[in-house]
Amino acid sequence: MSAPRLFAMLVSGRTRPLWTCFGLLILLLCMPFVPLSAQDSGAPFTIVNQKKQAVRIPFELQRNLIVVSAKLNGKGPYNFLLDTGVGISLITDPSLRQTLNLPIGNRFQVAGAGEENAIQAFQSDGVRVELPGVVAPALSFLVLSEDVLNLSGYVGVPIHGILGYDIFRSFVVEVRPVELVLRFHDPYMFRQPQGRSWTTIPLQLQGNKAYITTEVVVNDQLALPLKLVLDTGAGHALSLEVGSDPRLQLPPIRLRSQLGRGLSGYINGFLGRVTALQIGKYRLKSLLTSFPDADNVQQRVDIPRNGNVGFELLKRFNMIIDYPHAQLMLRPNGLYRDPFEHDMSGFDLMATGPDLRRYIIMKVQPDSPASAANLHPNDEIVSINLQPASSMSLTQISRLLHSADGRLLLLIVRRSDGHMYTTALQLKRQI
Structure with missing residues (x-):
């Protein structure tokens, strides 16, 4: 085992290994875990009204991520990402530890992809979790001591944690991305x-x-059956790990990029396209695909796989994610024919401020439209096409930056020293 990927629980001189792969596009949170308590013997969540066969729960779709509201120990609501790639429920906002008076259990040193130091986390058992119509009377969480992922800044709304396997093993989960509705079905x-x-x-x-095992047409001549993680908590369409199969190679046309942030630093790699992906009887073409550097992923994979499929692809379908019966059902929705596009600006934005409506440039790609527009890291976007940026959500701005090759945007920008200036940003499809 490689130390940078190890959760070490220091109990009576022993260590208990768990594996983490926090990663791509910040939200490839795919952490299998050794069961933390006896609750694993049964489904932790149940429908409150036992006469109902299903409950309907609204959600927000923010930056290709499912956001649901939940109460913890009767307080809240708090926002959680709903993520099939997470093996244990997480509280990523450490301030909830005191707000909820969470009990402190086993302590861990947590490390993941990246090059920074490990952080501390602890297990907290017996947390009551309530979503509309469903409840888990005593759920176990892993609570991070630092908000290293800054999910709120990335998503643009407050995010306090992540719910994953605990939800999906309890229900048959129906996802309707266009209607922004979930249905949790009693599996029986x-x-x-x-x-x-x-x-x-x-x-x-x-x-x-x-x-899932599905066919990916890597190029016009090579089609491969690949094993992919089903990952609703990844904002991209597809990620492939070239080190997982010698036949997988980087595409000839590719863009070097910072793909996201892991627990221990940034994830680097390439963006490119594959010819097609066959999922069931549906074939999606020209998929924008992430290719993380091999050293970012190969040591943190405990179960052999070739990559993962994320919500940028999955949102094109109404889905029934059925862990109890080991099946995924898909039907195309109104997003099915939308093209797969990358950001056409060349800069990364982070939401800041008490209401997360100040937008700061974190990074500018060399030789990009942002670089040509003289944008710099730490610049604040004040206005876009004469509309105050504070009147827009980060999701709305992100969609605008993905919108159309050649589109011209007029920006008002505030430098870190307070100086204001105006610039024109012309979007360009780079991949």
Whole structure:
């Protein structure tokens, strides 16, 4: 085992290994875990009204991520990402430790992808979690001591943690991305929908994560069956790990990029495209794909796989994620024919301020439209096309920066020294 990927629990001189792979596009949180308590013997969440076969829960779609509201120990609501790539529920906002008076259990040194030092985390058991119509009377969380992922700044709304395997093993989860609605079905009462537009893909459940095997046409001559993590907590469409199969190679046309932030630093790699991906009976073409550097991923994978499929792809379908019956059902929705586009500006934004409506440039790619517009790290975007940036969500700004090759945006920018200036940013498709 490699130390940078190890959770070490110091109890009576012993260590208990857990593996983490926090990563791509900040949210590839795919952490299988050794069960932390006896709760693992049964589903932790149940429907409150036992006469109901399902409950309907609204969600927000922010930067290709599912955000749900939950109460913890009767307080809140707090915002959580709903993520099939997470093996244990996480509290990423350390301020909740005191707010909720959380009990401190086993302590861990936590490290993940990246080159920075490990951080401390601790286990907190017996937390009551309530979502509309469902409850977990006593859930175990892993609580980070530092908000190193800064999910709130990345997503643009307050994010306090992540719910994953605990939800998906409790229910058959139906996701409707266009309507922004979830339905949690009692797995014993669930009946499969009928209709020729549905396609069913078997799920392999290993290490508290779900995998699908699907064909990826890497180029016009090579089609490979690949094992991919089903990852609703990854904002990208597809990520492939070239070190997982000697036949997987970087595409000839590619863009060097910082793909995201892990627990222990930034994840670097390339962006490119694959010819197509076949998922069930549906074929999606010209997928924008992340190719993380091999040393960012190869040591943190405990179950062999070739990459993961994220919500930029999955949101194009109404989904039924059915862990209890080991299947994934998909039906195209109104987003199905949307093109797969990368950011066309060349800069990374982070939301800051008490209401997360101040937008600071974190990084500018060399030889990009942002560089040509004389934008610098730590610049604040004050206005876009004469509209105050504070009146827009980070998701709205992100969609604008992905919108159209050649589109011209007029920006008012505040330098870190307070100086204001105006510049024109012309979007350019770079990959």
